[in-house]
Amino acid sequence: MSAVRQVDVLVVGAGPAGLTAAATLAARGAGRIEVLERERTPGGAPRTCAHGGFGSWRRPLTGPRLARELAEAAVRAGAVVRTGVTALDWAGPLDLATVGPEGPEILRARAVVLATGARERPRAARLVPGTRPAGVYTTGELQRAVHLHRQPIGTRVVIVGAEDVSYAAADTARRAGAEVVALVTDLPTHRTAPARALDTRLRRGVPLLTGAVVAELLGHGRLSGVRVRHHDGRTAVLPCDTVVFTGDFVPEHELARRGGLVLDPRTRGPAVDGALRTSRPGVFAAGNLLHAVERAATAAREGALAAAAVTAALAAAGPGAGTAAGPGAPRPDGVPLTVDPPLRWITPSRVTPADALPYTLRTASRLTRPLLEITQGGRVLHRQRVRGAAAGRSLTLPAHWTHRVDPAGGPVRVAVR
Amino acid sequence: MTVVTTGGPLPPQPYDVAVVGAGVVGSAIARALARHPRLRVALVEAQDDVGQGTSKANTAILHTGFDAVPGSLEARLVREGARLLTAYAAESGIPVERVGALLVAWDREQLATLPRLAGKAARNDCHDTRLLGPAELYAREPHLGPGALGALHVPGESIVCPWTTTLAYATQAVRNGVHLHLECRVEQAARRDGVHELTTTRGTLRAHRLVNAAGLHADTLDRRLGLDDFTVTPRRGQLIVYDKFARSLVRHILLPVPTALGKGVLVAPTVHGNVLLGPTAEDLDDKRATGSTADGLAALREQGRRVLPALLDEEVTAVYAGLRAATGHEDYRVRAHPAQGLVTVGGIRSTGLTASLALAEHTLDLLRETGLDPGPARDLEPVRMPNLGEAFPRPYQRADLIAADPSYGTLVCHCERVSLGEIRDALAGPVPPRSLDGLRRRTRARAGRCQGFHCGAAVRALFEAGRRDAAPAPGAPAEAGGT
Ligand SMILES: Cc1cc2nc3c(=O)[nH]c(=O)nc-3n(C[C@H](O)[C@H](O)[C@H](O)COP(=O)(O)OP(=O)(O)OC[C@H]3O[C@@H](n4cnc5c(N)ncnc54)[C@H](O)[C@@H]3O)c2cc1C
Ligand SMILES: Cc1cc2nc3c(=O)[nH]c(=O)nc-3n(C[C@H](O)[C@H](O)[C@H](O)COP(=O)(O)OP(=O)(O)OC[C@H]3O[C@@H](n4cnc5c(N)ncnc54)[C@H](O)[C@@H]3O)c2cc1C
Numbered sequence: 066m067s068a069v070r071q072v073d074v075l076v077v078g079a080g081p082a083g084l085t086a087a088a089t090l091a092a093r094g095a096g097r098i099e100v101l102e103r104e105r106t107p108g109g110a111p112r113t114c115a116h117g118g119f120g121s122w123r124r125p126l127t128g129p130r131l132a133r134e135l136a137e138a139a140v141r142a143g144a145v146v147r148t149g150v151t152a153l154d155w156a157g158p159l160d161l162a163t164v165g166p167e168g169p170e171i172l173r174a175r176a177v178v179l180a181t182g183a184r185e186r187p188r189a190a191r192l193v194p195g196t197r198p199a200g201v202y203t204t205g206e207l208q209r210a211v212h213l214h215r216q217p218i219g220t221r222v223v224i225v226g227a228e229d230v231s232y233a234a235a236d237t238a239r240r241a242g243a244e245v246v247a248l249v250t251d252l253p254t255h256r257t258a259p260a261r262a263l264d265t266r267l268r269r270g271v272p273l274l275t276g277a278v279v280a281e282l283l284g285h286g287r288l289s290g291v292r293v294r295h296h297d298g299r300t301a302v303l304p305c306d307t308v309v310f311t312g313d314f315v316p317e318h319e320l321a322r323r324g325g326l327v328l329d330p331r332t333r334g335p336a337v338d339g340a341l342r343t344s345r346p347g348v349f350a351a352g353n354l355l356h357a358v359e360r361a362a363t364a365a366r367e368g369a370l371a372a373a374a375v376t377a378a379l380a381a382a383g384p385g386a387g388t389a390a391g392p393g394a395p396r397p398d399g400v401p402l403t404v405d406p407p408l409r410w411i412t413p414s415r416v417t418p419a420d421a422l423p424y425t426l427r428t429a430s431r432l433t434r435p436l437l438e439i440t441q442g443g444r445v446l447h448r449q450r451v452r453g454a455a456a457g458r459s460l461t462l463p464a465h466w467t468h469r470v471d472p473a474g475g476p477v478r479v480a481v482r
Numbered sequence: 483m484t485v486v487t488t489g490g491p492l493p494p495q496p497y498d499v500a501v502v503g504a505g506v507v508g509s510a511i512a513r514a515l516a517r518h519p520r521l522r523v524a525l526v527e528a529q530d531d532v533g534q535g536t537s538k539a540n541t542a543i544l545h546t547g548f549d550a551v552p553g554s555l556e557a558r559l560v561r562e563g564a565r566l567l568t569a570y571a572a573e574s575g576i577p578v579e580r581v582g583a584l585l586v587a588w589d590r591e592q593l594a595t596l597p598r599l600a601g602k603a604a605r606n607d608c609h610d611t612r613l614l615g616p617a618e619l620y621a622r623e624p625h626l627g628p629g630a631l632g633a634l635h636v637p638g639e640s641i642v643c644p645w646t647t648t649l650a651y652a653t654q655a656v657r658n659g660v661h662l663h664l665e666c667r668v669e670q671a672a673r674r675d676g677v678h679e680l681t682t683t684r685g686t687l688r689a690h691r692l693v694n695a696a697g698l699h700a701d702t703l704d705r706r707l708g709l710d711d712f713t714v715t716p717r718r719g720q721l722i723v724y725d726k727f728a729r730s731l732v733r734h735i736l737l738p739v740p741t742a743l744g745k746g747v748l749v750a751p752t753v754h755g756n757v758l759l760g761p762t763a764e765d766l767d768d769k770r771a772t773g774s775t776a777d778g779l780a781a782l783r784e785q786g787r788r789v790l791p792a793l794l795d796e797e798v799t800a801v802y803a804g805l806r807a808a809t810g811h812e813d814y815r816v817r818a819h820p821a822q823g824l825v826t827v828g829g830i831r832s833t834g835l836t837a838s839l840a841l842a843e844h845t846l847d848l849l850r851e852t853g854l855d856p857g858p859a860r861d862l863e864p865v866r867m868p869n870l871g872e873a874f875p876r877p878y879q880r881a882d883l884i885a886a887d888p889s890y891g892t893l894v895c896h897c898e899r900v901s902l903g904e905i906r907d908a909l910a911g912p913v914p915p916r917s918l919d920g921l922r923r924r925t926r927a928r929a930g931r932c933q934g935f936h937c938g939a940a941v942r943a944l945f946e947a948g949r950r951d952a953a954p955a956p957g958a959p960a961e962a963g964g965t
Contacts, residue, residue, distance in 0.1 A: 103896055151893050153878075166888035168881050187933035189723075189800045196773040197802060199918065202938070209939035216942060285770060315797070319897075322727060 068170070074375055075161060075174035076100040076144075077152045077320060080109020081361045082352025083180030084135040085368030086375075087144035093376050098144040099172065101163060103151040107139075108132025109182055110353075111361050113205065115212040116233060119361050129212075131361060155324045159347050175382065176347050176375045179320055179335070180368060183353035185230075186313040188282070193310075195282030198289070200307045204234040207309050211241045219307030223291050224248045225279050226311035227255035228457060230358070232265060234309045239269070246305050249274045249293055256455050282308065312457075314357035321354065331410035332356045338399045339413050339420025339467070340374035341367065349375055356412045356425060359459060363425065370422050400441075400472065405480040407432070411462075416477055418470045424462040426479065431455050436482040439466055441474045448482070484912050485661040488530060492663060492687045496677050499849065500524040500689035502668050502703060506537040506644065506838045507830055508695035509651035513862070514842035516658035520857035523660045525652070526680070526687060528667035530916040531923075533648030535697045537835065538923060539772065539804030541721065541750060541758060544568065544578060544640040545836040548603035548611065549740060554813045555844075557606055560833045563840035567642070570839060573864045574654075576646045577753040577871020583639035583735040584614070584623065586789070587631045592739040596634045599739070603636065611636050625731045627788050639735050643753045644835050645923035646867045651838070652913050654865045662913065663687070668696075671706040676823065691823045691854055693845060698769045698807050700815075700828035707822055712815045712829060716769050716805035719761025720778040722786070723800040724793055725931050728757040729872075731792050745832065747785045749793065754898075754926060755872035756799060759786040765808070774801045799931050806831045816841070818848035825849055868904055870926055877901050894944065895937040897930025905941065909948030921945055 073096030076083045084107065087100045106112060111119055114128030126134070139146055150165035160173045185203040200219050202210070210216040222238040224231050227250035235245045248255070248265070253275055255262040265271050274293060280300065281292035290304040316334035327344035329336040334355040335343040343350050351371040352364035399417035404410060407429040413422070428435075433453040437460075439446045447466030454460045462479070470477055499515055501508045504527035512525040529535070544567060547560035571578040587593040596613055603611045612635045619633045620626060656662050663684065670681035671692075680687045696703045701714045729751060738746035750758045762778045779801065787794050808831050809815055815829035825848045827841060834841070846856065869876060877883050877890040878899050884891035889903035908915060908924040915921040918928060918941065927941045928934045934941070 194774040205935040206938035
């Protein structure tokens with residue numbers, strides 16, 4: 066069997082969440098911090114987003130630039146970033162079996178941070194019927210093809226979806242020299258900034274078909290068109306040689322599931338408490354693995370929070386290699402935190418009175434300055450108006466009410482009043 | 483020197499035997515012919531790869547033949563084929579898992595049918611079946627939906643990799659002298675002085691004897707040769723492939739009790755570590771109708787929900803459809819036509835993968851009936867195929883291999899754990915892929931849950947680079963081994 070090598074903290078995934086966690090941990094002197102990244106370059110999803118929209122309002126960055134800066138920061142802080150290495154499976158409570166060009170290895174850590182990100186549901190997972198021609202993409206594949214590999218895509222592209230990432234896909238397709246035939250969404254309207262939607266529709270002349278679904282793919286060998294069905298049952302064929310399925314993100318939860326971590330049934334990411342602890346002692350989770358796609362800044366913030374929680378857990382476990390933060394550390398606790406419709410999910414999905422991190426929620430329908438009401442067993446803990454959000458986009462709920470939570474008082478609910 | 487061509491002229495001298503159709507059946511026949519070194523043999527295929535027809539899109543079960551019509555040709559060839567393919571798979575590294583099947587009875591009537599099916603199995607020389615009561619059934623399949631009354635256990639039913647099987651036959655045939663002509667559709671046929679002259683999309687191909695293994699198009703080809711024995715009606719089977727996380731939900735091939743309409747919808751593990759749900763059975767008249775439909779998928783999910791409710795909570799990895807070559811007859815349509823120097827291997831409906839090696843032996847016998855003297859036979863050197871099965875060590879799991887060549891530790895397709903080394907090997911293989919789909923069937927790259935979100939572009943880049951490397955330099959004489 067492979068030899069076992071000990072590190073202090075093992076971070077899986079070098080995206081914004083993992084790299085920020087690693088940089089923070091290394092800066093706090095948490096010992097040997099190792100980041101595993103299965104791709105050959107660190108940076109995660111932003112690496113493939115050759116467009117702006119990252120960084121801060123004051124300091125806007127492109128995706129690749131952000132990816133590079135995060136990776137450099139982690140290394141500068143003293144973390145070891147190993148690329149081309151895949152974490153395959155668990156080999157013990159805090160042991161991970163890995164493989165890379167140097168062969169298999171088992172890494173034993175005192176704490177593990179999972180930051181494996183998310184992916185878009187491809188055509189098959191969305192059960193879109195029809196033939197199986199070439200020319201079918203997700204945004205992730207399209208962006209890699211165009212930005213990283215300079216591959217030609219098709220000439221006439223239909224985009225499925227009308228959220229931010231769909232518009233990014235349309236831009237990418239256009240930059241690759243293709244004509245965008247239409248964006249198609251089953252919703253009544255787009256889900257991006259009105260200015261962006263308007264610009265795409267008017268200046269670029271790309272129509273947005275609302276209340277419509279791509280009901281069938283056509284063509285043998287290469288895609289020849291998509292059949293679109295409107296809500297009233299009418300159908301039409303859009304001739305095209307490329308279709309991009311955008312959005313509909315799901316957490317990349319393979320390691321989480323292989324480890325038997327309890328998942329949040331709503332997000333399908335691991336269920337975590339306010340310290341981003343999963344159900345497996347010593348294992349933390351951050352970034353899009355928790356909730357599928359949020360902005361890079363959210364993922365990075367969660368990485369920093371996970372780092373703080375790991376540092377605390379390691380300190381509580383006492384110094385010395387070989388002492389896991391896991392077995393000695395208290396099991397993730399707190400009471401379940403749930404949402405009522407039209408809210409779809411909240412993460413973290415457990416709460417303790419000590420929690421201080423902001424919560425991320427997503428809604429199924431548009432909310433303008435909603436009043437959120439937090440109750441436990443019928444007792445109102447807090448009411449607050451927060452910034453509104455469109456369907457499929459997230460709200461942020463600050464955590465200054467958590468001290469009112471009764472650890473023995475049963476589930477806490479968040480509802481919209 | 484191996485000969486695989488996809489373009490350019492065809493050799494003018496007549497072949498001793500031309501096999502039309504490089505599906506699992508035609509490839510098996512070509513391999514059997516390759517045992518006779520004196521024969522010049524061509525394997526002629528309309529598409530750009532072997533196994534692109536029905537052979538790539540089935541349920542991948544290595545049948546025992548327990549439910550065949552006793553005494554039929556199919557019953558015999560499935561039984562023999564299963565034995566032959568099991569041995570061949572062990573020798574060649576084709577993944578096979580003997581998981582066994584359970585014919586699950588969901589009502590009294592079905593339960594009452596089981597002993598009769600056990601009797602039929604016995605008449606098909608399958609003597610190890612056993613009736614299970616509900617307690618044992620649920621002990622064997624804890625995730626089975628509620629309400630099953632019992633089952634017939636058929637321990638010999640196995641799962642196999644259909645892609646590796648066809649490719650192994652074709653590889654071994656080509657290595658032993660068979661010429662594989664791809665993108666070479668036979669459009670017309672004439673016979674002059676005992677020699678077939680096939681007009682193909684790449685010019686004329688001549689052969690003394692012909693084997694028609696054209697699958698769905700075997701009836702059309704037969705008619706071009708002046709015969710009108712049968713008509714192929716495509717019967718579509720749509721299938722859903724569930725995520726690898728579903729694999730732990732099911733241990734056996736779960737079959738319904740068969741009805742007049744066919745074998746019905748099954749739930750089965752795959753050697754690649756997924757779970758299959760399907761197929762539907764729809765009689766169509768379009769031989770290209772390999773698309774899936776909303777109704778078909780909804781019907782499958784409905785049936786899957788009853789058999790294995792938890793399956794429906796898992797993600798779908800792929801959806802595909804295959805067309806069975808139904809002929810309205812309960813048996814294969816395999817016949818020698820000595821006067822025409824022809825053997826037709828038609829109507830190989832839903833068991834051709836299993837029966838392929840036995841069909842090949844049978845075809846050789848029938849070729850003798852047409853007056854062919856194949857000459858002396860030799861044993862072929864075994865092929866060793868790259869393993870695509872989860873039950874056997876994959877390259878990324880082999881420290882020895884990675885130590886010798888680090889590219890086997892460099893994963894390119896993460897969901898399926900396909901390494902750079904495997905992709906490189908496939909591109910350099912004796913029958914190289916001509917498309918990303920061909921590469922997928924050889925390595926599983928892009929076949930996983932993300933369907934290329936992570937790896938698609940990288941795999942395409944490797945494929946394109948591999949093709950550039952393989953292309954002959956401009957001006958260089960076209961080499962027989964080139965493309
Ligand atoms: C197409 C697209 C456009 C976007 N546009 C914007 C935008 O304009 N602005 C913005 O703020 N955000 C944008 N985002 C979102 C942003 O990219 C994500 O929020 C951010 O990347 C999430 O970071 P993460 O670290 O959680 O995951 P990721 O960035 O996805 O990183 C996860 C990493 O883990 C690695 N990994 C996974 N499993 C393993 C394993 N087993 N072993 C080793 N490594 C593993 C992966 O290879 C990957 O590099 C976009 C995202 C996409 C996909
Ligand atoms: C849904 C489904 C499930 C099945 N499940 C199983 C199973 O579990 N187990 C099992 O054993 N079997 C199964 N089968 C059956 C099995 O797949 C078939 O019997 C087998 O693949 C038939 O192989 P073939 O070589 O005859 O046909 P094909 O694979 O279709 O090959 C015929 C080839 O001929 C070529 N061709 C046609 N016309 C011409 C021409 N004019 N010129 C040149 N080339 C031509 C085609 O391009 C094609 O490649 C299933 C089939 C289906 C559809």
